[in-house]
Amino acid sequence: MPSRRHGIAEDLRNQIATCRIKAGERLPSEAQLAARYMVSTPTLRSALAVLEREGFIEKIHGKGNFVRHPLRKITYVGGRGTLDTRTAAEAPLRVTVRTAKIRARGHLTALLKVPTSSPLTEFLCLSHEGESPLSLARIYVPRDLMPATEPVLGESPACEMAVARFAVLRPPSAEVRETVSVRLPTPDEASALRISSALAVLAITRVTADSTGRVVEAALLVFPGDRADAVFTTHHVIDESGTQG
Amino acid sequence: MPSRRHGIAEDLRNQIATCRIKAGERLPSEAQLAARYMVSTPTLRSALAVLEREGFIEKIHGKGNFVRHPLRKITYVGGRGTLDTRTAAEAPLRVTVRTAKIRARGHLTALLKVPTSSPLTEFLCLSHEGESPLSLARIYVPRDLMPATEPVLGESPACEMAVARFAVLRPPSAEVRETVSVRLPTPDEASALRISSALAVLAITRVTADSTGRVVEAALLVFPGDRADAVFTTHHVIDESGTQG
DNA sequence: GAGTGGTCTAGACCACGAG
DNA sequence: TCGTGGTCTAGACCACTCA
Numbered sequence: 001m002p003s004r005r006h007g008i009a010e011d012l013r014n015q016i017a018t019c020r021i022k023a024g025e026r027l028p029s030e031a032q033l034a035a036r037y038m039v040s041t042p043t044l045r046s047a048l049a050v051l052e053r054e055g056f057i058e059k060i061h062g063k064g065n066f067v068r069h070p071l072r073k074i075t076y077v078g079g080r081g082t083l084d085t086r087t088a089a090e091a092p093l094r095v096t097v098r099t100a101k102i103r104a105r106g107h108l109t110a111l112l113k114v115p116t117s118s119p120l121t122e123f124l125c126l127s128h129e130g131e132s133p134l135s136l137a138r139i140y141v142p143r144d145l146m147p148a149t150e151p152v153l154g155e156s157p158a159c160e161m162a163v164a165r166f167a168v169l170r171p172p173s174a175e176v177r178e179t180v181s182v183r184l185p186t187p188d189e190a191s192a193l194r195i196s197s198a199l200a201v202l203a204i205t206r207v208t209a210d211s212t213g214r215v216v217e218a219a220l221l222v223f224p225g226d227r228a229d230a231v232f233t234t235h236h237v238i239d240e241s242g243t244q245g
Numbered sequence: 246m247p248s249r250r251h252g253i254a255e256d257l258r259n260q261i262a263t264c265r266i267k268a269g270e271r272l273p274s275e276a277q278l279a280a281r282y283m284v285s286t287p288t289l290r291s292a293l294a295v296l297e298r299e300g301f302i303e304k305i306h307g308k309g310n311f312v313r314h315p316l317r318k319i320t321y322v323g324g325r326g327t328l329d330t331r332t333a334a335e336a337p338l339r340v341t342v343r344t345a346k347i348r349a350r351g352h353l354t355a356l357l358k359v360p361t362s363s364p365l366t367e368f369l370c371l372s373h374e375g376e377s378p379l380s381l382a383r384i385y386v387p388r389d390l391m392p393a394t395e396p397v398l399g400e401s402p403a404c405e406m407a408v409a410r411f412a413v414l415r416p417p418s419a420e421v422r423e424t425v426s427v428r429l430p431t432p433d434e435a436s437a438l439r440i441s442s443a444l445a446v447l448a449i450t451r452v453t454a455d456s457t458g459r460v461v462e463a464a465l466l467v468f469p470g471d472r473a474d475a476v477f478t479t480h481h482v483i484d485e486s487g488t489q490g
Numbered sequence: 491g492a493g494t495g496g497t498c499t500a501g502a503c504c505a506c507g508a509g
Numbered sequence: 510t511c512g513t514g515g516t517c518t519a520g521a522c523c524a525c526t527c528a
Contacts, residue, residue, distance in 0.1 A: 003516065029494060040518045042287070045495085053443060054429060062494050062525035079479035176479045182427045182447045182470030184299060198298055200445030200470055202427045225427030225445055232477040234324035234421040248497065274513065285499045290514085307506035307513050 008037050008047035016056055016067055024131075026064040027057065052196045055226030059196070069132050076204065076223065078178050078232035098124040101143065108140055111207055111218040119143035126192060133193045134227060138220040145216055174216070179205045180230055189222050200225040253282050253292035261301055261312055269376075271309040272302065297441045300471030304441070314377050321449065321468065323423050323477040343369040346388065353385055356452055356463040364388035371437060378438045379472060383465040390461055419461070424450045425475055430467065438469050445470040 002010070015021045027033065027048075034044040048065055051057045058066045103117040112120070123139040181203050190197040204221040247255070260266045272278065272293075279289040293310055296302045303311045348362040357365070368384040426448050435442040449466040 005516085031494085040520085041495095042498095042519090043517055046516090059495070060526090061496070062527080064494065078477050174481045176481065178477045178479075180425050180447070180475040180477070181473075182445050198443070200427050202425070228426075230425040232323050232423045232425070232479075234423075234477075234479075236419045236421065250497085276513090285501085286514095287500090287517095288498055291497090304514070305507090306515070307508080309513065 004037075004039055004043055005047040005050060008033075008039065008044065009050040011037075012047070012051060013054075013056060016051075021067050023067050023069045025067050027067070029064065049198070053198050055195075055199055055224070058194065069130065074134055074223070074228050076202075076221070076228060076230040078204075078230055079176060094129070095125055095127045100124070102140075104140075108218065111205070112140060112142060112215045114142060114215070132227075134223070136189060136192050136222040140218045140220075141216065174211065175209045175213075177207045177209075178230075178232070181205075182225065185222065193222070193224050195224050202228050202230065204230060249282075249284055249288055250292040250295060253278075253284070253289065254295040256282075257292070257296060258299075258301060261296075266312050268312050268314045270312050272312070274309065294443070298443050300440075300444055300469070303439065314375070319379055319468070319473050321447075321466070321473060321475040323449075323475055324421060339374070340370055340372045345369070347385075349385075353463065356450070357385060357387065357460045359387060359460075377472075379468070381434060381437050381467040385463045385465075386461065419456065420454045420458075422452045422454075423475075423477070426450075427470065434467050438467070440469050447473050447475065449475060 012021075012027075021027065028036070030041055030044055030048070034041045037044060037047075039047075048057060048059065052059055055068060058068050060066060100122045102120050102122050104112060104114050104120050105116055108114075108120070109116050109118075114120075119142070120140050121143050123137070123141075125135075125137040125139065126133060127135045127137075182200050183203055185193065185195060185197055185199070185201045187197060189201060190199075193201070195201075202223045202225050204219075204223075206217075206219040206221065207215055208217040208219075209215050257266075257272075266272065273281070275286055275289055275293070279286045282289060282292075293302060293304065297304060300313060303313050305311060345367045347365050347367050349357060349359050349365050350361055353359075353365070354361050354363075359365075364387070365385045366388050368382070368386075370380075370382040370384065371378060372380045372382075427445050428448055430438065430440060430442055430444070430446045432442060434446060435444075438446070440446075447468045447470050449464075449468075451462075451464040451466065452460055453462040453464075454460050
């Protein structure tokens with residue numbers, strides 16, 4: 001026996017799936033929907049909360065409830081030294097970058113294996129597809145690894161270009177360790193990605209080290225959980241016999 | 246200005262974090278808590294819903310709200326040919342396995358690259374740590390790759406042992422492709438893992454192929470999102486120049 | 491100011507668990 | 510049966526957006 005809210009949620013889900021309510025469109029007001037389904041507003045709102053957690057709708061205070069654009073999943077490809085987030089390549093990806101000079105503190109010191117308050121360069125990258133934010137990246141590089149001659153870029157060029165440029169300057173043999181976790185977004189992340197704070201994110205911490213073991217980059221990547229996959233491919237060329245554990 | 250429910254949630258979170266309410270313990274009834282915080286029961290319940298999504302409490306209908314055991318995170322180590330889910334190794338991990346003979350259908354045919362209704366062996370593994378379910382694994386192996394002489398094990402031995410045994414029978418060079426995604430659990434998964442259906446899970450689809458490209462195993466792994474990380478390490482021994490994209 | 495969503499109330503009634 | 514959580518109601522009032 002399905003509860004009212006799940007029945008309503010399913011009905012709306014179907015309407016969205018069958019494009020009877022199109023992407024980007026506004027739903028009828030909560031009062032109207034409550035009347036249509038003959039439920040009280042709290043009940044209707046709890047139905048919408050289900051859809052919000054599932055990523056179907058986006059609530060905007062004072063404006064309405066909007067159908068999110070179809071889940072055009074992006075794929076994060078692991079194991080590379082560079083940020084590489086598109087696969088649905090047809091997407092017109094727009095990336096904004098903000099650069100800052102900061103000093104290591106807190107868990108950054110552990111990630112980068114540097115002492116507290118050692119100089120770092122921070123890249124804050126936010127990628128959009130149309131109106132929908134797709135990913136948030138915070139990338140930290142020890143300042144002395146930055147090409148100081150190069151004017152530290154302002155806002156325009158793609159974050160990935162910037163990072164890729166540094167990649168070629170690095171020693172070629174490196175180790176990349178990527179830790180994937182699921183969590184709820186921080187309030188900052190939720191607003192940057194325009195998602196509900198109840199919609200879990202896929203968080204990837206990527207630490208890149210050169211052949212000497214020095215950490216040359218730490219990247220904190222965050223994706224809306226419903227819009228991203230991460231793929232890791234391992235080739236077992238040589239049998240690592242008994243390395244189990 | 247924090248809302249009532251967030252204030253209450255934070256207060257309870259602190260009490261849990263500082264062990265003023267210990268793991269496994271029951272919280273006071275919702276009516277009592279509502280009285281203590283001088284809010285209505287729906288408001289109090291929405292505070293508990295926050296804690297539930299965050300993984301702090303577990304609601305059990307008719308019994309009460311219970312503090313979940315501390316987030317003893319397990320780490321899934323990617324890139325291996327075997328299931329390897331412990332790192333907090335002190336954990337007394339108990340695994341139950343159910344074996345079944347099924348036939349490929351739906352997306353399994355695509356994953357395993359086998360025709361519809363070709364024979365498979367399914368391993369359904371559920372690992373517990375004490376009372377808390379930690380992971381759910383559904384592993385599919387083409388039946389002809391199974392050592393038929395070996396009696397298909399009943400319920401007792403560890404899933405990982407079973408799978409590890411097959412691993413050594415396989416050609417050593419293989420490719421492992423692991424796809425990590427975030428989603429809400431299915432009702433089955435939620436009840437098997439004893440988590441709220443609002444608590445996102447970390448889902449890993451692992452496809453192992455031998456050197457000929459034949460898929461020898463597909464594993465669908467599900468972990469409670471708040472209890473698991475996945476780590477992937479890549480060694481860039483040889484510079485794959487310009488393999489970008 | 492009109493319309494929207496956000497929060498909260500003070501109940502009612504139902505469903506589950508344990509004795 | 511009793512105590513628990515689960516669902517729902519019919520409002521009230523506040524906060525935000527936009528004309």
